[in-house]
Amino acid sequence: MVTSFFTCTKTISSLAIAALLTGGAEASSLAAAPAAKHEIHEALKESKDGKKAPAAVEAIAEQAISTVQVVATGYTAGYESTGKRPGHPQYGITYSGVKVRRGQVSTVAADTKLFPIGTLLYIPGYGYGVVADTGSAIKGNRLDLYFETIKDVYKQWGKRTVDVHVLRKGNGKLSQSWLNQINRAVEAGKPIPQTYLES
Numbered sequence: 001m002v003t004s005f006f007t008c009t010k011t012i013s014s015l016a017i018a019a020l021l022t023g024g025a026e027a028s029s030l031a032a033a034p035a036a037k038h039e040i041h042e043a044l045k046e047s048k049d050g051k052k053a054p055a056a057v058e059a060i061a062e063q064a065i066s067t068v069q070v071v072a073t074g075y076t077a078g079y080e081s082t083g084k085r086p087g088h089p090q091y092g093i094t095y096s097g098v099k100v101r102r103g104q105v106s107t108v109a110a111d112t113k114l115f116p117i118g119t120l121l122y123i124p125g126y127g128y129g130v131v132a133d134t135g136s137a138i139k140g141n142r143l144d145l146y147f148e149t150i151k152d153v154y155k156q157w158g159k160r161t162v163d164v165h166v167l168r169k170g171n172g173k174l175s176q177s178w179l180n181q182i183n184r185a186v187e188a189g190k191p192i193p194q195t196y197l198e199s
Contacts, residue, residue, distance in 0.1 A: 059191040060122050064165035071161050072123065072143040074153030075109065075135065094133035096174040100146045104186040105179065109133035109144035118170025120192065124162050128186065132174050168197045
């Protein structure tokens with residue numbers, strides 16, 4: 001079932017809005033119905049022309065307490081990123097103790113001196129991320145974004161310089177319960193509910 005949201009002066013599906021917010025994927029690369037592909041193409045054309053930014057993107061930017069430019073790369077739970085293989089007791093477990101996740105709010109790795117564990121971010125082209133992990137090469141203004149496969153890392157992201165929006169500064173802690181709750185609360189293409197920015 002596809003729910004519709006109102007943005008830009010037109011109604012487009014959550015699939016289309018999710019594509020806009022998670023990278024503006026070209027409509028031809030999505031395995032979507034022709035109508036959804038058309039919606040994405042039209043919404044991308046409208047925002048690229050500079051006529052209007054989607055209302056959801058504007059609302060997310062308004063929630064930010066700061067913006068930081070970072071170099072963002074991708075990682076997986078696999079051996080190539082973590083040195084752990086399936087079957088290892090810590091496979092897929094982040095530094096904070098939560099399981100890696102690619103969802104409405106995904107897990108990301110950061111330098112905890114800049115972004116403490118639990119910091120909530122909006123990463124243009126990726127979506128919402130919460131700092132749950134660290135990495136030996138992730139120092140200073142660098143982020144490592146979780147993806148399920150190496151193929152996804154290279155196909156969907158690669159390496160990019162982006163301005164990330166800090167929505168909530170972490171306190172050094174993150175629980176699996178909170179991560180599960182926020183993922184249930186956040187709808188594709190909509191801002192984070194205010195209660196999660198204050199907690």
